[in-house]
Amino acid sequence: MIDLYRASEYARLHHGKVMVFKVGGSCLAKPGQRAAFARQISVIAAFGVRVVLVHGAGPQTGVIQEMLGETPKKVDGRRVTTQTGLRALRMASMGEVNGALCACLTSEGAAAVGLCAASANIVVAKRRPPMETSEGTVDFGEVGDVVQVNPGPILALADAGYIPVVGPPASDGAQGFFNVNADSVAAELAVALGADKLILVSDTPGILSDPKDSQSLISALSLAQLESLEAQGALQGGMAVKAASMRTALKGGVPRVHVVSGLAPDALLGELYTTQGTGTLVSNESTEAPLATAPITDLPNKPHKPHTVGKVGK
Numbered sequence: 083m084i085d086l087y088r089a090s091e092y093a094r095l096h097h098g099k100v101m102v103f104k105v106g107g108s109c110l111a112k113p114g115q116r117a118a119f120a121r122q123i124s125v126i127a128a129f130g131v132r133v134v135l136v137h138g139a140g141p142q143t144g145v146i147q148e149m150l151g152e153t154p155k156k157v158d159g160r161r162v163t164t165q166t167g168l169r170a171l172r173m174a175s176m177g178e179v180n181g182a183l184c185a186c187l188t189s190e191g192a193a194a195v196g197l198c199a200a201s202a203n204i205v206v207a208k209r210r211p212p213m214e215t216s217e218g219t220v221d222f223g224e225v226g227d228v229v230q231v232n233p234g235p236i237l238a239l240a241d242a243g244y245i246p247v248v249g250p251p252a253s254d255g256a257q258g259f260f261n262v263n264a265d266s267v268a269a270e271l272a273v274a275l276g277a278d279k280l281i282l283v284s285d286t287p288g289i290l291s292d293p294k295d296s297q298s299l300i301s302a303l304s305l306a307q308l309e310s311l312e313a314q315g316a317l318q319g320g321m322a323v324k325a326a327s328m329r330t331a332l333k334g335g336v337p338r339v340h341v342v343s344g345l346a347p348d349a350l351l352g353e354l355y356t357t358q359g360t361g362t363l364v365s366n367e368s369t370e371a372p373l374a375t376a377p378i379t380d381l382p383n384k385p386h387k388p389h390t391v392g393k394v395g396k
Contacts, residue, residue, distance in 0.1 A: 089355040096354070097130035099278040100240070104268035104327075107139040108285040109344030110179055119283070120186035122350040123245070127192045132240050135194070135247045136271060137183060138264035142174035143167070158215045159319035163224040163261040168251065171261050175249040184247050194245040197235065200253035205267055206230040207252040207260040226252055226260025228267065231274040269327035273334030280331045281353075282324055283344040288362035293318055302363045305332050328364050339364045 103123065110116045127133045140161070144154040147170035155162040163171065180196040187194035199205040207226025212219050239246045248267065251259040265282060272280040289308070292298040293316065303311070308325060311317055317325050328339045342361030343349040352360035 085356070088357065092355045093129040096126075096278070098132065100132045100134065100275050101126070101279045101281060102134045102136065102268050102272040102275065102277045103281045103283060104136045104264055105138070105183075105283040105344055106264070106285060107137065107141050107143070107174075107179060109283055110137065110183060111141055115345065116183060116186045117190075118347065119344055119350070120183070120190045120192065122348060123187060124190035124192040125351060126354065127245060133192070133245045134236055134240065134271065134275065134277070135183070135187075135245060136264050136268040137175075137179055137247065137249050139171065139175040139179045139249065142179055143171045146170040146174050157217050157220050157222075159321075159323045160222060160263065161225070161261065162220065162222050165224060168224040168259060168261055171251055172259065175251070180247060180249040187245060187247070192245050193243065194247050195239050196247045196249070197239075199248050199250055199262065199267055200259055202235045203230070203232050203253050203255070204235055204248065205252040205262060205270070206232075206255045207262045209254070209260065224259075224261055226254065226262050228252065228262060228270045230255075231270045233271065233274040236271065236275065263323060263327075265324050265327035266330070269330040269334070269336075272331050272336045277331075277336050279338050279340060280328075280336050281340045281342060281350070282327070283342055283350065284320075284324070285343070285345055286321070286341075287343045287346065287349075287360070288341045289317070289321065289364070291316060293321070300362050301359060302365075305329065305364065305366050308364055332364065332366050337365065 105119060109119060123133060147154050147167050150166050150170055152164065152166045176198050184194040184196045197204065206229055208229050210222050210225045210227050212221045236246045250262055250264055252262040254260050269280060287296060288299050289303065290296065290298045291300055308328060312325055324341065331339050340353055340361055340363055342353040346360065349360040
């Protein structure tokens with residue numbers, strides 16, 4: 083009962099606030115994984131949190147891309163996307179992952195509605211120019227970077243008591259699509275919605291000081307400490323991409339970002355409703371000691387409004 087009393091303190095703090103969850107496709111690959119994640123989300127929603135979900139579909143896209151006769155390619159954690167790869171993404175994301183996740187959530191009592199990020203221009207992107215990478219200059223193809231977010235449809239569903247579930251691809255603004263990283267989409271949506279938290283649900287336990295050591299979990303970081311880890315090369319591949327999204331959210335006014343396992347049992351509930359947490363908390367606050375060892379005081383929500391990326395929180 084003591085644990086329930088402690089959890090109730092967090093439940094009261096979180097009640098009525100917007101939290102944006104991004105879950106990777108690797109955490110949804112098996113029916114049992116989807117069910118466990120949906121069960122936790124249903125509890126969080128039952129506690130009065132206004133939940134918004136963004137999902138990826140990386141492994142599922144790779145499988146379909148191979149079925150279409152093409153070998154997937156990633157550079158520095160980012161997917162190179164051909165026309166065939168974009169087709170595979172659309173099939174995997176909205177044809178498979180989105181519907182399966184919505185069905186799991188609804189069966190757990192959390193009524194979910196699936197949305198493509200391109201619907202109603204919820205997310206508009208522009209083509210990414212060639213980038214310098216560890217492999218030299220790379221053209222990522224049909225990949226876009228977010229330039230505009232319209233949170234209106236998300237808010238309409240949330241106000242009606244539904245959980246919006248958003249999957250890629252995004253709109254190119256001209257009847258086409260771009261593959262946009264789901265972490266980036268989640269971060270920009272969190273800023274546009276004035277979310278209280280952005281939670282990145284991953285196949286890792288959180289941020290590791292040593293990427294090769296799963297026991298090197300860091301419980302809390304300031305943004306400055308996160309950037310220091312980046313400079314040291316401790317954040318690689320997909321985690322480096324996540325770090326960019328964390329920075330976007332924090333600098334855009336989202337008070338706190340969490341990175342938590344989507345594979346460990348009840349890790350999401352443990353991160354949000356216990357003092358010790360289970361993953362990594364990142365905030366703008368300067369700290370020498372782990373923040374997760376002290377009670378977390380949440381900051382007020384920011385106002386909800388549409389925004390153009392790069393012009394919010396400046």
